Amino acid sequence: MTPLDRSALKVDYFLLSVDEPCCGGCIQANPLSCIEVFATQPFTVTGDMLRLRGRLQPLFEDPAGWIYRLVDAFDLHPASSPSHQSIGRRAFLASSAALGLAACVPGRFAGYRDDASDAPQWQPSTTSPTxxxxxxxxxxxxxxxxxxxxxxxxxxxxxxxxxxxxxxxxxxxxxxxxxxxxxxxxxxxxxxxxxxxxxxxxxxxxxxxxxxxxxxxxxxxxxxxxxxxxxxxxxxxxxxxxxxxxxxxxxxxxxxxxxxxxxxxxxxxxxxxxxxxxxxxxxxxxxxxxxxxxxxxxxxxxxxxxxxxxxxxxxxxxxxxxxxxxxxxxxxxxxxxxxxxxxxxxxxxxxxxxxxxxxxxxxxxxxxxxxxxxxxxxxxxxxxxxxxxxxxxxxxxxxxxxxxxxxxxxxxxxxxxxxxxxxxxxxxxxxxxxxxxxxxxxxxxxxxx
Structure with a gap:
């Protein structure tokens, strides 16, 4: 589970992958192993297994070359379930089908950066709303x-x-x-x-x-x-x-x-x-x-x-x-x-x-x-x-x-x-x-x- 915002504690959009990206500029190279997830509710970012169900959509001519997207996704076995076992971020099940995942290349998912601490920090205005x-x-x-x-x-x-x-x-x-x-x-x-x-x-x-x-x-x-x-x-x-x-x-x-x-x-x-x-x-x-x-x-x-x-x-x-x-x-x-x-x-x-x-x-x-x-x-x-x-x-x-x-x-x-x-x-x-x-x-x- 790789969130777009790596500092977020809860996310409703993330990338499912076996191996975490090696850096903020990497996503999985194999399009068969790149699945975007749009969840119905925010997920807590943990190292636990996710067993998801949702609507698997094929993508056509996607800018990043990805082939699948899971929408309206929800966790079949939330943390309170006895079957929810921790096997880390290196595996996931989507619609009961296990997928094996591979290496990294630059791509669309790399909207975040690991060097965020070196970037100028924004101070939101206290008088002018966003x-x-x-x-x-x-x-x-x-x-x-x-x-x-x-x-x-x-x-x-x-x-x-x-x-x-x-x-x-x-x-x-x-x-x-x-x-x-x-x-x-x-x-x-x-x-x-x-x-x-x-x-x-x-x-x-x-x-x-x-x-x-x-x-x-x-x-x-x-x-x-x-x-x-x-x-x-x-x-x-x-x-x-x-x-x-x-x-x-x-x-x-x-x-x-x-x-x-x-x-x-x-x-x-x-x-x-x-x-x-x-x-x-x-x-x-x-x-x-x-x-x-x-x-x-x-x-x-x-x-x-x-x-x-x-x-x-x-x-x-x-x-x-x-x-x-x-x-x-x-x-x-x-x-x-x-x-x-x-x-x-x-x-x-x-x-x-x-x-x-x-x-x-x-x-x-x-x-x-x-x-x-x-x-x-x-x-x-x-x-x-x-x-x-x-x-x-x-x-x-x-x-x-x-x-x-x-x-x-x-x-x-x-x-x-x-x-x-x-x-x-x-x-x-x-x-x-x-x-x-x-x-x-x-x-x-x-x-x-």
């Missing part, structure tokens, strides 16, 4: 599997937030899940059918209910104003209710008022993985020429109600019209910089980034393993973004539990490691405070009040 601009943590999203749907079990959220000193997350529902699926090349999601009238509106109500149920289960707080955020952020983990895609509106702007009042929506991303009534998306050919008139009306209504406007996934044309429409700063919650983004890429150009910064807004850098090899490479990506738009316009958008392939920042327990990597990349402690929350707080304050 904020993730985009997260699906806790498994808030309804499953795409119709047999699971809204019955998808939650996973721990509050504990890793506390462990990593993450104060606030923008907890994003998604309302196109029933009409999108993974593309054949497994690199993105795409729409595969047209929704029925009322379908996505109903899905939105279900997703908002799940978000609030997750918050209640985790004993978190929903913050709806800048004052409540500042007052409660240091008392325990908090959530800003967000929506990734205005698909649940179904072209009805009054549904936005309803979401604001009844569901406490305070952060709206206009588009996601289907070209909807609000505008075009980066990953599909343009249909509307950017932002639609309805999309512009939604932005104006958000400005009036007090909802942050997020243009992630939107085309550059959409962003330019959104910038000229909004009277408040925009955010682009999760992406990374590319000098020349490819066709249908989720990355953005320097001009695209500047269009956000020129509104006074913030761009969240994401931890995609397709973009960054490890957490230090991600920190360098943050630096490149800051070099283009200024540090005051950069934030963190983890897209937690939103990736097809596991990202380089996959648990809030890693936040100190990310902060340390940012310091190593040349940022000051004050810069890191801005990036990890203060910049988004500024936009939230201006937009929501």
């Amino acid at each position: 904020i993730d601009m985009h997260s699906h943590a806790g498994r808030v999203i309804v499953s795409r599997d119709p047999l699971v749907g809204a019955n998808r079990p939650f996973v721990p959220l509050s504990a890793p937030m506390r462990a990593g000193a993450m104060n606030v997350i923008c907890l994003a529902i998604v309302t196109d899940t029933t009409v999108t699926h993974v593309s054949s090349d497994r690199k993105r999601f795409e729409a595969w059918r047209t929704p029925q009238p009322g379908e996505l509106y109903a899905l939105g109500k279900t997703e908002f209910a799940r978000a609030h149920a997750l918050v209640a289960r985790e004993k978190m707080r929903v913050v709806t104003t800048a004052a409540s955020l500042q007052a409660q952020a240091f008392s325990g983990p908090c959530a800003i209710i967000a929506a990734e895609g205005g698909d649940f509106l179904e072209g009805n702007i009054d549904a936005l008022d309803e979401a604001f009042t009844q569901h406490q929506l305070r952060h709206l991303q206009l588009t996601h993985y289907r070209v909807n009534e609000l505008g075009d998306i980066q990953t599909e050919p343009p249909v509307h020429g950017g932002l639609t008139d309805f999309g512009a009306d939604v932005i104006r209504r958000c400005n009036r109600l007090g909802i942050v406007v997020d243009v992630a996934h939107g085309t550059y044309a959409l962003v330019k019209r959104a910038a000229s429409t909004s009277t408040k700063p925009l955010v682009l919650s999760h992406t990374a910089l590319s000098t020349h983004p490819g066709a249908r890429s989720r990355l953005i150009s320097p001009d695209h980034a500047r269009a956000i910064a020129d509104t006074g807004g913030v761009i969240g850098v994401w931890p995609s393993s397709g973009t960054f090899s490890d957490i230090h490479a991600m920190a360098e990506g943050v630096k490149r973004m800051a070099d283009v738009v200024g540090v005051e316009h950069v934030g963190l958008g983890s897209d937690m539990l939103g990736f097809i392939s596991p990202p380089v920042f996959r648990s809030y327990e890693q936040l100190p490691s990310l902060a340390s990597a940012l310091l190593s990349a040349g940022f000051t402690q004050n810069d890191v405070t801005q990036i990890l929350g203060a910049n988004y707080l500024r936009v939230f304050t201006e937009s929501v009040g």
Whole structure:
């Protein structure tokens, strides 16, 4: 059992292996012996045997070359069981099948480093909270599997937030899940059918209910104003209710008022993985020429109600019209910089980034393993973004539990490691405070009040 954060006492994500990595830059070389585990509950890190049961998933074209992943895993024989025998970290059983494991090579799992003690140490601010601009943590999203749907079990959220000193997350529902699926090349999601009238509106109500149920289960707080955020952020983990895609509106702007009042929506991303009534998306050919008139009306209504406007996934044309429409700063919650983004890429150009910064807004850098090899490479990506738009316009958008392939920042327990990597990349402690929350707080304050 090899945790990503080797200092953690409890983990819900780890690598199963016979031999511990010889150093922080090693994982098992044989892909047949590399199994990632996503557990239903945190495991205590011990030297005992683990006998796990879960759903074994094959991986296709995985960046690290791995072949298997065990999800929804749980211990068949917890420590209290008489059959739980200690045989060390050198063996495991998954779904009752024993696997033999081999040597080490550098890879994606090496997000941790053994030289952490030599790295600059982050000092979390006592006055400015840490904020993730985009997260699906806790498994808030309804499953795409119709047999699971809204019955998808939650996973721990509050504990890793506390462990990593993450104060606030923008907890994003998604309302196109029933009409999108993974593309054949497994690199993105795409729409595969047209929704029925009322379908996505109903899905939105279900997703908002799940978000609030997750918050209640985790004993978190929903913050709806800048004052409540500042007052409660240091008392325990908090959530800003967000929506990734205005698909649940179904072209009805009054549904936005309803979401604001009844569901406490305070952060709206206009588009996601289907070209909807609000505008075009980066990953599909343009249909509307950017932002639609309805999309512009939604932005104006958000400005009036007090909802942050997020243009992630939107085309550059959409962003330019959104910038000229909004009277408040925009955010682009999760992406990374590319000098020349490819066709249908989720990355953005320097001009695209500047269009956000020129509104006074913030761009969240994401931890995609397709973009960054490890957490230090991600920190360098943050630096490149800051070099283009200024540090005051950069934030963190983890897209937690939103990736097809596991990202380089996959648990809030890693936040100190990310902060340390940012310091190593040349940022000051004050810069890191801005990036990890203060910049988004500024936009939230201006937009929501």
